[in-house]
Amino acid sequence: MARALELPNYIGHLIRRAEQVHTALWSEHVSREITSQKFAILNALSRDPGIDQRTLGRRTSLDRSTVNHMVRRLIDLNLVSQERDEADRRRTLLALTGEGAELLDSLIAPAERINELLLGSLPPDERAVAVDVLTRLASLNDGALRGDT
Incomplete structure (x- = not known):
């Protein structure tokens, strides 16, 4: 018989499940058309x-092909x-259009409410720790994940 992991104790499984929860909440409360990744692009361009697209990829932690595809779609819209x-x-330099700025606004x-809802599921003294842990996990091997190496 093959070995199997106890998925409830496996960090990758938990991260994937947490992303599923976030995606479901995002779709229900923020937007079905603008994903959180597209939101990150709009937000980065507002800031x-x-x-350029390479800088945008670094700012949003999205790989080149994903950024390219999403930017093309946002331009079409x-x-x-x-x-x-x-x-x-x-x-090529990128910026929000007036419509893009209005949509982001x-x-x-609603995006802030989702963040509060997710963090609100934790005791107050654990919220900053959770953000810190996720930040550290998310920054592991950043360059290689984006294709910068």
């Missing part, structure tokens, strides 16, 4: 308009604009 960098014609409060 730092005029960045007229939520993101692109223009050539006059200083370096090889680069409408999603901020």
Whole structure:
């Protein structure tokens, strides 16, 4: 008989389950059309308009192909604009359109509520610890996961 893990004690399984919970809450309370990854792109462009796609990938911890696909979709939806960098014609700079900024603004409060709901499921003295642990886990091998190495 093959060995098997006790999944309830396996961190990868728990992370995947937590992501499923977040995705379900996001779809129900924030948006069915704009995923949390697309939200991260819109948010990053709001914080730092005029960045290139490679920088956007680093800021959102998304790999190049995912960022490329999502940016194309957001451009098609007229939520993101692109223009050539006059200083370096090889680069394309990205920014929110007016529609993109309005949409992001409408999603901020529900996204904050999801964050509060998830953290609110923990005792107050464990919330900062949970964020710290997840931050450390999420930053493991960042460069390799994004394809930067």
